Amino acid sequence: MLVGYARVSTREQETRLQLDALRAAGVRRIFEEKASGAAQDRPVLRECLASLRKGDVLVVWKVDRxxxxxxxxxxxxxxLDVVGARIKSLNEPLDTSTPLGMYLIQSLGSIAQLERSMIRERVIAGQVAAISRGQRHGRPRTLTDVQExxxxxxxxxxxxxxxIARQLQVSRAVVDRVMNPWRPRYAPQRPVLGPLLNACTKR
Structure with missing residues (x-):
């Protein structure tokens, strides 16, 4: 049995393209989810995997979905191996029923992980460069120095x-952040230069 899984990262995005491709491939049972791929727990994916039986094929538009x-x-x-199911991507020549397919899917996962790591390092490098130029990173401050x-x-x-919050027309959390800047959950959105530099150079 072909079982499809479609996912987009935010509620503003649509799975229509993925759904059309899955249906065109003969998939009739499709699990649809709107959640970040980095989320630790995706309920719909968990339900999809629990439904798989021996001989089933999990069909996805792309592996990164x-x-x-x-x-x-x-x-x-x-x-999938425990239940005897396979996975197939519609946009990559991957089918885990063959040794070559297994090799390709693992290689693809490695490349995707490398790309995300490189993107993260470029973002950090950009933050470091901005800080070195005196630019403040993060959300704009709610209060000025005088107001604080x-x-x-x-x-x-x-x-x-x-x-105080009512007088300055801000939330109480803003006032609390000014009074207790050491608290992690209220810490100002200002990255520390040292850790950023370490993150960029530790490789």
Whole structure:
């Protein structure tokens, strides 16, 4: 039995192209999901894999629709092997029923992982370059330095955070972040130059 799986990363995207291709390939049972490929838990994918039986073929538009890392891909292949199912990509000549197909799919996963690592390193390098030029990385600050000083002044006078937030027309979380910048969940969005440089050079 052919079992299809289609995925897009966000709710704004559509799976129409994938669905049309799967149906054209003769797939009648299709699991459709809108979730990031990097998500640790994808409920629809889990349901799809649980439905597979011996002899079934998991059909995908491209391999990266079902697995976004080599580790995940190998884990998926192990799950399919346990139940006696195979995987087939419509846009890559891959079929795990053959040794060559298994080799190609593992190689493809390795290349995809390498590409993502290179993209990440380029992003980090860009951040480092921006910081070295004095550009601030991350979301724009909600409050100016003067307003942050005002927050601290009012807090020192015993004014409640909720009242300070109302006076400055910001959320209480913004005020709390100014008063407690050391808290991880409220830390300012300012990358530290040292770790970024280390990340770029450790390879």
């Amino acid at each position: 079902v697995a976004r890392s080599l580790k995940h891909l190998l884990s998926l292949l192990d799950q 000083d005002e927050v601290r002044r009012l807090a020192a006078q015993g004014v409640r955070q909720a009242d």
